[in-house]
Amino acid sequence: MELQLTNIGVIKELFSRHGFSFTKSLGQNFLINPSVCPKIAEFGGCAENVCALEIGTGIGVLTRELAKRCDKVVAVEIDEGLRPILEETLEGLDNVEVIFADVMQTDLAAVLEEKFGGKETVVCANLPYYITSPVIMRVLESRLPVKAMTVMVQKEAADRLCAAPATRECGAISYAVNYYSVPKLLFKVNRGSFMPAPNVDSAVVRLDIRTEKMLPENEEQALFRIIRAGFSQRRKQLANPLSAEFNMPKTQIAEILQTANIKPSARAEELSLEDYFSLARIFCDK
Numbered sequence: 339m340e341l342q343l344t345n346i347g348v349i350k351e352l353f354s355r356h357g358f359s360f361t362k363s364l365g366q367n368f369l370i371n372p373s374v375c376p377k378i379a380e381f382g383g384c385a386e387n388v389c390a391l392e393i394g395t396g397i398g399v400l401t402r403e404l405a406k407r408c409d410k411v412v413a414v415e416i417d418e419g420l421r422p423i424l425e426e427t428l429e430g431l432d433n434v435e436v437i438f439a440d441v442m443q444t445d446l447a448a449v450l451e452e453k454f455g456g457k458e459t460v461v462c463a464n465l466p467y468y469i470t471s472p473v474i475m476r477v478l479e480s481r482l483p484v485k486a487m488t489v490m491v492q493k494e495a496a497d498r499l500c501a502a503p504a505t506r507e508c509g510a511i512s513y514a515v516n517y518y519s520v521p522k523l524l525f526k527v528n529r530g531s532f533m534p535a536p537n538v539d540s541a542v543v544r545l546d547i548r549t550e551k552m553l554p555e556n557e558e559q560a561l562f563r564i565i566r567a568g569f570s571q572r573r574k575q576l577a578n579p580l581s582a583e584f585n586m587p588k589t590q591i592a593e594i595l596q597t598a599n600i601k602p603s604a605r606a607e608e609l610s611l612e613d614y615f616s617l618a619r620i621f622c623d624k
């Protein structure tokens with residue numbers, strides 16, 4: 339009979355037999371709602387000829403759902419204490435490999451190349467909340483050859499990731515996410531779906547990665563420099579942080595804004611992605 343990894347009794351028994359206890363600082367909130375992992379795998383694009391990269395296995399509840407549907411699964415998990423549990427819960431699944439490492443220190447491009455060798459790949463994960471944005475940005479910025487990234491994050495983070503540029507809800511990360519991908523909020527997951535239950539609800543987001551690079555390298559660098567500077571003082575008029583960041587007098591910044599057809603009083607959150615493209619182009623020409 340298949341192991342019921344969302345059953346609290348089964349989880350507690352595994353923990354006590356292997357002497358495992360949660361490490362809160364690693365964002366260890368494990369899924370106990372049986373309907374969620376199959377949905378992440380399905381919506382995430384898992385299929386027979388597709389490979390999956392998972393970040394953070396926990397006891398392998400999502401890993402198993404990915405393994406059922408995909409050609410091959412590679413998962414990166416930081417906590418060595420989960421090794422004996424995973425040896426048991428993933429036993430017999432010969433298309434799964436767990437790498438015990440910190441995802442932030444792992445050369446994911448090299449891992450994908452070595453393990454999947456160019457096959458179509460998706461990323462699926464219930465992300466540890468303390469590094470949600472850094473992990474997402476690492477995958478996006480390193481331009482991993484992945485088709486989509488489907489991740490569970492805190493509800494507020496999901497709203498921010500999926501917020502359209504130039505709306506009140508958007509942040510610097512909304513622009514980055516929209517630059518590299520097309521984001522979509524898939525479904526909400528309430529806090530009672532986890533053990534231990536966190537203080538906030540979660541949501542699953544899918545980012546369909548853009549294959550075309552939208553700007554040349556130098557303009558891309560300028561783009562993110564401008565966005566970061568703008569959002570570091572989002573309540574202020576954009577001209578102020580830009581003047582400080584680029585060490586230019588405000589009059590010169592005002593001219594640049596005018597050339598880009600942006601009103602001089604604009605704040606960072608009022609600009610469209612295309613407005614930022616124009617600014618990046620002008621700054622690169624200077």
Ligand code: SAM
Nearest residue numbers: 367368369394395396415416417440441464466
């Ligand atoms: N996938 C499991 C589930 O849904 O029940 C576990 C999800 S839990 C929210 C996050 C997992 O990420 C934990 O197993 C934790 O140990 C792992 N983790 C935390 N920080 C990590 C890091 N820097 N690199 C790799 N894994 C990490």
